[in-house]
Amino acid sequence: MxxxxxxxxxxxxxxxxxxxxxxxxxxxxxxxxxxxxxxxxxxxxxxxxxxxxxxxxxxxxxxxxxxxxxEGLLYSEDEYEFHPSFVNRQPVVKALCLNVAHDCNLKCKYCFAKQGDFGGKAELMPLEVGKKAIDYLIANSGSRKNLEIDFFGGEPLMN
Ligand code: SF4
Structure with a gap:
């Protein structure tokens, strides 16, 4: 297209x-x-x-x-085609980014996250939610041996 x-x-x-x-x-x-x-x-x-x-x-x-x-600089052809084996593959989850602290204790004026809470309610992720997220990652990771979990915030060390 x-x-x-x-x-x-x-x-x-x-x-x-x-x-x-x-x-x-x-x-x-x-x-x-x-x-x-x-x-x-x-x-x-x-x-x-x-x-x-x-x-x-x-x-x-x-x-x-x-x-x-x-010149091929506007309305150029889409030359990318998905290989059938890619389209039909079983999807796996290999990484999670957990927003464990929707808050921050530093309150930098230049903050990308509006001082950690992204302009919303400051909250910390409950332990149970984090555990369930990790269980979900493992259950849906297929045969992958190496998985990635990022702890994100705000300031993740608040949690
Ligand atoms: S999240 Fe980072 S940039 Fe934002 S207030 Fe905290 S330390 Fe500063």
Whole structure:
């Protein structure tokens, strides 16, 4: 499937070619033309955007998009195929990240976790919940010998 993802951030119009990974910063008219590019002819898009942009601008943006498509930088093919053995495999769990302390005793101003509680209620994971999580990991780990458990927070040593 040929896919793009477009969004606006800090005043920039950003377009990502999902399969190829190319990232473009585009002007307003190109950003709008992309709303219709896949399904409509350029004549129709000119009409649809008549109240926003001149015909010349829309046609110019359309041609630029076509150029990017030809270069494989937009709407590129998805060349990745799942192997049947991967699709049909028995899923296993190999790692857990346990948020054992939804709290922190340091309260750094720059904290990514809003001082440990992520802006919610500060809580510690009960021991029973942690034990059940580990039982679940082992029960669903198939034949794996090495498993991983991360203790996360906040400050995990509070618990
Ligand atoms: S979780 Fe880390 S960054 Fe946040 S307040 Fe605690 S020590 Fe500071």
């Amino acid at each position: 040929k896919l793009i993802h477009k969004y606006n951030m800090n005043g920039y119009n950003i377009v990502v070619d999902v399969n190829g990974g190319a990232v473009h910063v585009v002007d307003d008219v190109t950003y709008r033309v992309l709303d219709y590019y896949e399904d409509k002819k350029v004549e129709d898009i000119v009409g649809l955007l008549a109240g926003e942009f001149s015909e010349d601008k829309v046609r110019e943006a359309y041609e630029e998009i076509e150029g990017l498509v030809e």
